[in-house]
Amino acid sequence: MLPFDNMITLDQESSTPIFQQIAFSLSQLIREGKLARGSRLPGSRILAAQLGVHRKTIVAALEELEAQGWLETVASVGTFVSQKLPEIKVKSLGEATQIKTPKATPGYDFQADPQLQKPLISNHQGLRFDDGLPDVRLAPLDSLARYYRQRLLLGQKRQSLGYASTQGDWGLRQTLCNYLRESRGLCLNEDNIMITRGSIQAFHLASNCLLKPGSVVGVGEIGYFTGRLIFAQTGAQLQGLKIDKNGLDPNAVEDLCKKMPLRMLYLTPHHHYPTTVSMPAGRRLELLELARRYRFCILEDDYDFDFHYDSNPILPLSSEDNNGLTLYVGSFCKAISPALRLGYAVGPSEVIRAMSDLRRIVDRQGEQVFEAAFADFLKAGELRRHLKKAVKTYEKRRNTLAEMLKTELGDCLNFEIPTGGMAIWGQFDPGISLLDLAKKAAEQGMNINNGSNYHWQEKPLNAARLGFASINEAEMAQGIGVLSKLIKLS
């Protein structure tokens, strides 16, 4: 008989009951081939004596293993290792212990997509000029948390915390309809809008509904890198379009349409990403007219609509669209925090329906509790109040940063003061390598984008977005201090 007392070690301290420890050890012995298929186990009394446990404990363990299919009991004969198990050769201890190494490489052929491994824009808590992120310190998150709790408990009481609409919470859709009518002049009803987890999900769903391999997508050159990745993943063919001081050039679009069938045009008209330039009304109407004539979809990314300082926000193209040509995508990630993934897509109900249907196989549904809580937050006017305060603060910060940059780095940094948004587009003199500068700054614990995230050629731009929204005057001064010192040294 096998020396079970040597082969099975029990841990009296462990949270796992003894009978389970015994069951697991026995199944291990079977796995490792030390207990062969069909071999008979000693009686429960003998095992109990060997392992120094009560017989009931052994019986429980054996019943467990029988229920799991490891053992078979033949009445009044005994307990055997199941004949139904595949034959297992005794493994060397080496192999047996291998069972306990986490795996890096799969046991099947696998190739990762290098495109998706490019660095991400992430946020840094320390000294920084970020990509143009909000100052989360300003947001009324405490009251948002209160609404969340209320909705969670209400949902529990009503047993409504289950599978919900893939299109998003109906109450939030309804609230957003009013909000978007008033704030953006959009014309929509609840069927024209779906709630997404930020803009990225809206782009992903839209692309997978509208694009197929070979579809032509027009994107700004330069432009939003992640957007380009999303479109490219569908197998679409991307065409770069010229960006000037008024944003994307309609003539470039028309030339493209004459060459090939354009399926989708990606736009950030309010404040072009990354250059922050605004597109005037004239161009907007021209692009809509082109879309109507050549029957393509305009994917309008209005990521920072709320933050416009020199005039009220310019109404989106979608507010002029009377032909179902635009998909308007907005988000609260810039208004409150990128960590709270909440955005929406507005378009023809047929397309919104298809995007919602697609979602069932992407992540099934959004965060229904948070969505309902956010509707309460909107209805209570908390977002409006917050934005009013934030816009004032960010406008001041924009002006402050612009002044500081002019005085401290004016001789080596060129920029226009943006009419809105959350970042200044800073172009460094050829004499300065932003790539080196960012590297050196990082060594001093300061983060600044090195210009490699804004386009897709190999050579990085010598320009970066200098976010002013998330940092106060003192933090700006510190950051600029580091940069100017490094520049003088170089």
Next chain:
Amino acid sequence: MLPFDNMITLDQESSTPIFQQIAFSLSQLIREGKLARGSRLPGSRILAAQLGVHRKTIVAALEELEAQGWLETVASVGTFVSQKLPEIKVKSLGEATQIKTPKATPGYDFQADPQLQKPLISNHQGLRFDDGLPDVRLAPLDSLARYYRQRLLLGQKRQSLGYASTQGDWGLRQTLCNYLRESRGLCLNEDNIMITRGSIQAFHLASNCLLKPGSVVGVGEIGYFTGRLIFAQTGAQLQGLKIDKNGLDPNAVEDLCKKMPLRMLYLTPHHHYPTTVSMPAGRRLELLELARRYRFCILEDDYDFDFHYDSNPILPLSSEDNNGLTLYVGSFCKAISPALRLGYAVGPSEVIRAMSDLRRIVDRQGEQVFEAAFADFLKAGELRRHLKKAVKTYEKRRNTLAEMLKTELGDCLNFEIPTGGMAIWGQFDPGISLLDLAKKAAEQGMNINNGSNYHWQEKPLNAARLGFASINEAEMAQGIGVLSKLIKLS
């Protein structure tokens, strides 16, 4: 001069400032072509008099429109509709008012995918036998809400509410590593796991990393419909495999492997969906051996691991996998609520890394605040306590429902008592049409699945999952009352 007082109506009650109302109305007149390109506007004094507002209000409106590119001011000459605007023909009133209809059909060619329009399993609050959903009334959601608030405010204080890891909160990954080692015998570290929004997102990411058009995926016939949709979307070729009382048959898998290169095998071994049968240890080892030999990936869906009654939960195949062959997918949707989208995928770090990289273009990242809160919830042992209570309750409910079904519907309903899970698989006699029964029940406000959600042929099964977890004895009795009455009537 145009009769602006007739063409512009101002709403003193509106929350929109008067100057914005004027600006919007003027831009409308331009859009509609009533104010032609290059035409001159009356002086601000005259307009102010006509509209009965202060001159400053008019000036603000005109400045607004100039900033947006609608107007141009020529010093000491006057204000004109911008020459840069495209020429617009005056629209009939009909067209002009069209601007205010939400659109259903896009202005470009569009075809929705009918596959995705099939009915979804959703949850009903009223009288029901659901698909096997948890009773959210049991879950300690109040304390979960408390952890959420703490994490939200902490994140605000630390300014860490921004763009985060696409792989999920590090703290939760770490906590889950321990949790999964202890509860499921998995062998993993933080690189082997990613947090997802429920199982569906894990399947979606895995499929898009592992499958390409033509890849062969083995699925149970019958099986999980949504899984099948996810695999099919990648262009993969699905092969149905026989299910018997021990789950998926390894011989069927081997036959398939001999015919064509199998890329992925989708399994729900613990309690097969929908039939609830458990796969014994022997078959698990056989399938792992087949995966090793034929180099395919086993996608192990362990959606209801926690709920096993006749023995302790059977350890997943992944706990036996020493060759990086399995992708183990778990979720807390069944443990707490489908509304809280939280799941995870465990596998070789290379694959997990690729899935996380892909996520950047799907929804960028998970709910970092909720993830951190859930880690606190786990560490505090709240999930363990909750599950202990839930398992006891659900086991009682399983037994109760089984007895009731036997006594009330025993003559027309066949079922085996499942060893675990949250539903009984009920097969109705051919004499009864479940399709009609479900329809009639719905008319009486009671929901029961009509058998069309479990497979992909056109003819629905005459069988359904009868969920016992989310309803108490009284609710069961009511539900069965409705069914037996309807059956007697037919």
